[in-house]
Amino acid sequence: MENQKVNVVVVGAGAGGGVVAKELSTAGMSVVLFEQGGWISYDDHTDDELHSERNPVLGNSCGPDDKRYRRVNIHPDGSRHVVLPSEGDYNNISACVGSGTVTYGALAWRYMPEDFKMKTTYGDVPGSTIADWPISYDDLEPYYEKAEWEIGVAGDDRLNPFAPPRKKPRPMPPFTHNKEATLLRDAAIRLGYHPFSMPMLRNSIPYGGRPACYRMRTCIGYACPVGAKAGTHNTVIPVALNSGNCELRTHCIVSEIIVNGQGKITGVRYFDQNNKPGTQLADIVILSASAIETARLLLNSKSAFFPKGIGNENDWVGRNLQGHAYPHATGLFKEEIYDDFGPGSSVGICDFNHHNPGIIGGGYLANSFIRMPYSFAGVRPPGAKMWGKEHKIFQRENFRRMADVHGPFQEIPNFSQRIDIDPEVKDFWGIPVARLSGKTHEENVAGCTFMADKAELWLKEAGAIKIWKGSGISNGVSAGQHQAGTCRMGNDPKTSVTDKFGRIHSTPNLFVADGSLHVTNGGFNPALTIMALGFWVGGHIASEWNKGNRFK
Amino acid sequence: MNPQNKLSRRRFVQMAVLSAGGLSVFARCTKAYSDWRFFTGSEAKLMDALADQIIPPDDWPGGKESGVTNFIDKQLIGPYIRFQDTYRKGLNGIRESCKVLYQNSFESLDFDEQTHFLELMEDGKLTGDLWAGNFDRTFFKLFRDHSMQAYYGSSRHGGNKDNISYKMLKLDYPLIIGQNRYQN
Numbered sequence: 001m002e003n004q005k006v007n008v009v010v011v012g013a014g015a016g017g018g019v020v021a022k023e024l025s026t027a028g029m030s031v032v033l034f035e036q037g038g039w040i041s042y043d044d045h046t047d048d049e050l051h052s053e054r055n056p057v058l059g060n061s062c063g064p065d066d067k068r069y070r071r072v073n074i075h076p077d078g079s080r081h082v083v084l085p086s087e088g089d090y091n092n093i094s095a096c097v098g099s100g101t102v103t104y105g106a107l108a109w110r111y112m113p114e115d116f117k118m119k120t121t122y123g124d125v126p127g128s129t130i131a132d133w134p135i136s137y138d139d140l141e142p143y144y145e146k147a148e149w150e151i152g153v154a155g156d157d158r159l160n161p162f163a164p165p166r167k168k169p170r171p172m173p174p175f176t177h178n179k180e181a182t183l184l185r186d187a188a189i190r191l192g193y194h195p196f197s198m199p200m201l202r203n204s205i206p207y208g209g210r211p212a213c214y215r216m217r218t219c220i221g222y223a224c225p226v227g228a229k230a231g232t233h234n235t236v237i238p239v240a241l242n243s244g245n246c247e248l249r250t251h252c253i254v255s256e257i258i259v260n261g262q263g264k265i266t267g268v269r270y271f272d273q274n275n276k277p278g279t280q281l282a283d284i285v286i287l288s289a290s291a292i293e294t295a296r297l298l299l300n301s302k303s304a305f306f307p308k309g310i311g312n313e314n315d316w317v318g319r320n321l322q323g324h325a326y327p328h329a330t331g332l333f334k335e336e337i338y339d340d341f342g343p344g345s346s347v348g349i350c351d352f353n354h355h356n357p358g359i360i361g362g363g364y365l366a367n368s369f370i371r372m373p374y375s376f377a378g379v380r381p382p383g384a385k386m387w388g389k390e391h392k393i394f395q396r397e398n399f400r401r402m403a404d405v406h407g408p409f410q411e412i413p414n415f416s417q418r419i420d421i422d423p424e425v426k427d428f429w430g431i432p433v434a435r436l437s438g439k440t441h442e443e444n445v446a447g448c449t450f451m452a453d454k455a456e457l458w459l460k461e462a463g464a465i466k467i468w469k470g471s472g473i474s475n476g477v478s479a480g481q482h483q484a485g486t487c488r489m490g491n492d493p494k495t496s497v498t499d500k501f502g503r504i505h506s507t508p509n510l511f512v513a514d515g516s517l518h519v520t521n522g523g524f525n526p527a528l529t530i531m532a533l534g535f536w537v538g539g540h541i542a543s544e545w546n547k548g549n550r551f552k
Numbered sequence: 553m554n555p556q557n558k559l560s561r562r563r564f565v566q567m568a569v570l571s572a573g574g575l576s577v578f579a580r581c582t583k584a585y586s587d588w589r590f591f592t593g594s595e596a597k598l599m600d601a602l603a604d605q606i607i608p609p610d611d612w613p614g615g616k617e618s619g620v621t622n623f624i625d626k627q628l629i630g631p632y633i634r635f636q637d638t639y640r641k642g643l644n645g646i647r648e649s650c651k652v653l654y655q656n657s658f659e660s661l662d663f664d665e666q667t668h669f670l671e672l673m674e675d676g677k678l679t680g681d682l683w684a685g686n687f688d689r690t691f692f693k694l695f696r697d698h699s700m701q702a703y704y705g706s707s708r709h710g711g712n713k714d715n716i717s718y719k720m721l722k723l724d725y726p727l728i729i730g731q732n733r734y735q736n
Contacts, residue, residue, distance in 0.1 A: 047727070048706040057701055058631045058709065066631065086631070216727060340723070373704035373717055387606045387674075387696050388667065395704075396612070399721045 005281040006030040006247075007545070009268050010288055011254045011297065014099030015527050016514035017288030018232025019147070019534025020541075022239050025246035027542035032280055033240065034270060037063040037096035038250045039233070042225040049372040052221035053094055053103040053481075056086045062103050062223065063095030068428035071292075074437035075476050082425055091323070091436065091479040093290050097250060098233025100290075100481055101201070101527060105220035105345060105369055106229050108153040108199040109524035110144045110532075112164050113137040114354045115410070118520045122360045128412045128441050129320050130360075133519045134491045134500035137164055140532050143539070147531040150239075152207045152230040155199030162194070162350035172204045175213070178341035180403050181367050183333075185347045187462035198348040198366060201230045201527065208235060219343030220369045232531075249273075255431045256301050257285060257510065263305035264552075265510045271429050284541065284551055286502075287487075288514040288534070291321060292419050292479065295486035295516060296434040298504075299421050311487065311497045311504040318419040320485040322521050324363070324408030325440060326472035327448040329455035330379060331403050331464025338400035344369035348407075352454055353523045359447045361410035363523030365455055368404040376402070381468045403464065405455040409448050410523035411478060412441040413485055436477040448473050482526050484515035502537040509551035513537040588621075590628040590636060595643050596621050599695075601659040602646075605666050606699040612720045613713070615699050623702030623711030624695070635694065642691035645682040646673075652680075 008024050010017045013035035021033040045051045045061035052061060059066050066084045073081045073089040083089040093100045114121045116133040124130065145168050147153075154172035157163035174197035177185055188195035202219075203212045213228035227234050240246040251273035258267045258279065267281035287294040295318040299309035311317050348366035356362050371379065376399055377391070385391050417438030425433045448471035456469045490496025493505035502517055504510045515521075515530050522529065544551070586592050591599060603615030628636055650658045650669065658666060672678055674696075676689040702711030712718070718725040 046706075048708060050701055050705040050709060057697075058627065217723075373721055373723070374701055377700040377704050387670075387699075389608050389610065392607055392610065392612075396720055 003032075003278065003280045005267070005283075006032050007282060008032070008284045008286060008541075009034065009280050009282040010286045010513075011268065012036075012099065012287070012289035012293070012514065013097050013232065013237060013248065014093070014288060014290065014514065015101050015232060015530040016534040016537075017286070018098065018101070018235075018237045018240070019531050020286055020288060020513045020538040021246050022236035022243075023535060023538025024542055024545075025240045025243040027546060029245060029542065029545060031240065031246040032282070033237070033246055033248045034252045034254050034268070034280075035097050035099075035248065035250050036253050037094070037099075040094075040096045040098070040102050040223050042223040045222070046225075047216075047218040047222060049218075049374050052218070052372070053092070054221035055372075055375055056092070059086050060092060060094065064092065070425050070427055070433050072422040072425055072433060072435040073477065074435065076439050089436075089476070091292060091477065091483060093481050093483070096233075097237060097248065098231040101231030102223050102233055103221055104201075104231070104481070104527055105343075105525070106201040106527075107345070107525035108148065108155065108201045108528045109364075109522070110141075110164055110166075111137065111522040111524055111529050112162065112350075112353055115520060115522040115524075116140075118361065118410075121354065125360060125412055125441070125443055128414050128443065130412055131488075131490065131495070131519050134489055134496075135536075140529075140536060141166065143532040143535040144528065146535045147528055151201060151232070151235045151531060152203060152210075153199050153201055153528070154204035155197065157196075159196035160194060160350055162353060170199065172207055174198075175200060175202075175204050175346050177346050178215075178344070179339040180337045180344075181347040183337060183462045184367050184403065184405070184458065187458060188347070188349055191458065191461050193349045193351045193458075195347050195349050197346050198364075199528075203228045203230065210234060213343075215342045217340065217342045217370050218372065220345075253429050253431070254289075254297060255429060257297065257310055259301070259303040259305055259310070263303075265310075265507055275429065284509045284511065286511045286513050286537070286541075287516075288512070290514055291483040291486040291516045292434050292436070294512055294514055295419050296421065298487070300432060306506075310510065311506055313506055314494050316488070316495065316497050318486050319415050319417075320413040320488055320519075321417045321419055321436070321438070321477065321479055321483065322411045322413045322440075322485045322518075323478040323480040323482045324521065324523075325411060325444055325448050325474070325478060326406050327363075327409055327451035327455065327470070328368075328404060328406035328472050329452055329459050329467055329469035330381075331405070331459035331462070332398055332466040333401045333403065333463055334465050336400040337403060338370075342370055352451060353410075356447075356450060359450050360412055360443055361447060361523060363407040363409040363451060365405055365407040365451065365458065368406055371402070371404070373399070381466060403459060403462070405458050406472070407451060407455070408482065408523060408525060409444065409451055409472070410521060412443045413520060414438070414441045417477060419486060436479065439476055440473055440478045444473060445471060482515075482521065484518035484521045484526055487512045487516035488519045489517045490519065501540045502533070511537055511541065588625045590639070591621070591625050595639075596625070597659055598643055598646065598657075599624065601666065602670075602695060603699050603702075605663075605670055606696055607703045608663075613716050615703055617713065618703050618716050619711040619713045620699045620702040623705075623709055624698050626710045627698070632698070638691060638694060641682075642687070642695070645678075645687070645691070648682055649678055649680065
């Protein structure tokens with residue numbers, strides 16, 4: 001059966017796509033929202049650490065699965081690896097309705113004004129593609145506010161002097177600290193830092209018809225059993241569906257963007273839930289499939305009009321791939337500091353996000369989420385036994401006496417860290433897969449070392465009796481769940497892929513609305529910024545459409 | 553010899569998994585009767601001994617009692633099907649190396665001798681064609697990781713019997729939503 005043409009196709013029901021689908025469908029446009037996975041229930045995998053998104057050794061609880069998906073990873077030594085979604089090198093984000101917003105830690109940061117002006121703030125960096133965003137913090141501020149209220153954020157800026165200016169407080173009060181976070185908060189105050197309870201896309205009180213968080217052990221990497229964690233799956237996507245204008249098609253794989261004989265984009269080709277090929281025509285196509293998959297779809301959509309893939313005239317699609325390095329320190333305490341009051345991460349400082357002497361960028365530091373037992377079995381000071389009697393005794397004696405301090409370091413992007421298309425490997429549907437290559441800019445080493453030293457100092461002041469640390473820079477591609485930058489926005493079509501509203505420069509009706517747009521990635525978890533960009537891009541399209549612009 | 557030995561492991565798994573009906577290739581892999589899904593009886597005995605080295609019994613049960621062998625056996629016909637060859641080859645390698653070094657089986661060595669042998673393996677110091685390309689180190693790391701998963705992961709996968717590792721860490725389990733604690 002032929003699908004009826006609609007106004008908009010959105011590819012990917014995650015942080016960006018869920019918001020865009022809601023903005024457009026409630027503005028009266030007809031929308032088909034494609035998602036490669038399905039709806040997730042907590043009960044499918046409960047608190048099973050071996051399927052959690054942070055440690056999915058037996059397969060990702062929220063997809064993608066090991067049977068049908070592949071990527072290729074080129075290591076810095078040139079070796080080529082075909083990787084499964086359950087392996088770290090895949091750089092996975094959940095494949096389900098809500099995507100990463102189902103399994104994230106739900107940190108709800110606004111980027112700081114400097115994060116949009118990295119080149120102005122720090123100048124040129126040789127070998128990097130550092131640049132300013134074409135939009136400023138002030139441009140995005142109202143859209144951050146929409147995300148905070150429509151999806152739901154708990155937090156309070158009054159204790160954070162580095163917080164960017166805002167017009168309206170967040171809708172929920174901040175979370176209280178557990179024993180470990182309280183210790184760290186007091187230590188930070190003694191050091192002259194400015195600790196506060198970090199903003200969360202998680203209910204501290206009942207909000208939006210969903211209950212408050214009951215502080216269980218597992219959160220990051222797992223679906224929430226009571227829906228206290230806010231994602232697009234339990235907020236904006238239901239609103240879109242209730243509008244009557246949005247159809248969500250789950251378990252559908254979009255394989256190609258259709259270009260007609262005049263070089264115009266007319267819709268997408270996809271495989272449906274029965275793996276049957278289909279087409280969906282639309283006036284406008286919006287890609288929200290994450291930094292790796294959005295770029296892959298553009299590069300796989302080759303035609304006489306776009307021989308190098310759509311938007312790739314100047315070879316920028318897939319470039320500037322970036323995630324976050326996580327400089328960290330781990331400390332052991334004399335007394336038990338674990339009180340089983342979850343999910344853990346709550347106290348943070350923004351003292352080192354910017355203007356650190358001799359360092360480009362920075363990031364926040366915070367205590368981390370509760371480590372589950374298998375993950376803790378891999379945490380030992382350098383030189384300690386990783387198995388046997390000593391290892392088991394360590395596990396038992398220190399599980400409740402350990403704290404991690406870490407934070408996402410804002411990486412300086414570079415042109416060679418990228419995704420392109422692997423010439424050989426195809427997925428289950430026969431679609432060529434993404435190939436990841438390159439590595440993080442060398443400038444990041446100094447910054448990450450600096451941050452790890454600060455984390456160590458903080459733990460020491462809190463009373464840790466043994467501390468070890470690491471820069472957190474991976475030996476290879478940095479992307480992960482914070483992947484960004486592959487279709488950067490900009491004013492100059494020669495050095496960017498989209499304009500400031502996410503429209504691909506060389507097309508009138510193809511947009512991107514996900515982390516691919518990020519020019520730089522802030523020293524923060526990117527989810528709230530991706531949501532804000534969803535409101536920004538979606539709001540622009542809806543307002544133009546209702547003025548009569550048909551994007552032809 | 554299994555048919556997949558003619559291809560690289562990765563290439564094979566890729567083909568087997570991606571082509572429809574590929575899994576049927578594995579149907580005739582195992583030979584004599586065994587109480588186990590993948591392991592032979594003697595392989596399982598060796599696995600039990602290895603498991604008790606990785607997580608030795610003390611005041612709390614060791615790897616063997618907690619079901620490490622069962623966990624790995626179960627995963628080897630599931631998500632870890634891609635490691636079948638590695639285990640068959642690796643366990644055989646341990647058997648052969650112990651024959652040469654000690655004229656005995658690994659299980660018959662005393663505890664400290666077993667530990668010493670595994671330390672050689674961990675450091676990549678075993679010799680012979682069996683361990684070419686640092687396979688001793690690779691295989692050691694693999695079954696060490698899998699043993700930790702079995703002992704410290706969710707008991708629904710056949711290890712961590714009676715949630716024993718959670719008890720050892722003084723973690724209430726399972727948590728009952730709304731009953732263990734409710735604040736705010």
